[in-house]
Amino acid sequence: MAKNSIFSRIFKIGKSNANAALDALEDPQKMLDQSVRDYSNNIAEAESAVVQTIGNLRMQEEDYKKAVQDAQQWGNKALAASNKAEEFVAAGDAANAQKFNQLATVAIQRQMASEKTAANLEPAITSQRQVVEKLKTGLDTMKTKRQELISKRDELVARARNAKTQSQMMEAVKALDMSDPTSEIGRFESKIRADEAKVLGAAELAASSLDSQFAALEDLGESTEIEARLAAIKASSNILEEAPATPAVEAAAPEVSEIEARLAAMKKNNAQGV
Numbered sequence: 001m002a003k004n005s006i007f008s009r010i011f012k013i014g015k016s017n018a019n020a021a022l023d024a025l026e027d028p029q030k031m032l033d034q035s036v037r038d039y040s041n042n043i044a045e046a047e048s049a050v051v052q053t054i055g056n057l058r059m060q061e062e063d064y065k066k067a068v069q070d071a072q073q074w075g076n077k078a079l080a081a082s083n084k085a086e087e088f089v090a091a092g093d094a095a096n097a098q099k100f101n102q103l104a105t106v107a108i109q110r111q112m113a114s115e116k117t118a119a120n121l122e123p124a125i126t127s128q129r130q131v132v133e134k135l136k137t138g139l140d141t142m143k144t145k146r147q148e149l150i151s152k153r154d155e156l157v158a159r160a161r162n163a164k165t166q167s168q169m170m171e172a173v174k175a176l177d178m179s180d181p182t183s184e185i186g187r188f189e190s191k192i193r194a195d196e197a198k199v200l201g202a203a204e205l206a207a208s209s210l211d212s213q214f215a216a217l218e219d220l221g222e223s224t225e226i227e228a229r230l231a232a233i234k235a236s237s238n239i240l241e242e243a244p245a246t247p248a249v250e251a252a253a254p255e256v257s258e259i260e261a262r263l264a265a266m267k268k269n270n271a272q273g274v
Helices: 002-025 028-090 094-178 181-242 248-271
Strands: none
Touching: 028 094, 181 248
């Protein structure tokens, strides 16, 4: 059972491969052209048969016509011989009378044979005429079918060419899709964007570094200002301690002196490069 199954599968595989090979070898245009040629050959054979049949019919018609004519002629000859025999009988010439009676008999026999021939030919001719008409009709039908086959062949060949062209176009489009240059552009764009991102990151990192430096400078300036203010406060305190007492109107003078002292201290420190 298993062996039969294996052989069956092998047979199916071989058959499918053979059918696939035949399908690959079947060019629609060549196959249709061959069909048109085969059908044209059939029509040519049919025409030859029709021509032969018509020829046979015409010969039978000629034979029938000749048989009818012969029958009429032999009838005339029989009548003439019979009349001649009667003349010899009237004349008392028994020998010639018998002779012409025999000729009249032979003529009548020939007339009967010709009539029989015509009678035998008549139904054959009638039947042959019907056959010829059918063959002519069939031949006309075959010619019409051949024209339809040619038209269908042209239509199918055009459709096959169109399908082949569309298939080639689809293959070309598929190839374009597979090797789409825009994909390369996208890849390069991604790479460039990555590089740009790196530049932005580096710039931001550098900016943050500069900000930290400026922040350090600001912290340093703030410390310097604090020291300057402390020095100014100390200097102002010393000035207030050493200054003599003044009227209440001049009580606001130390504030002016503190501002000037602060400015002087800041200028001094600035000059020293602190």
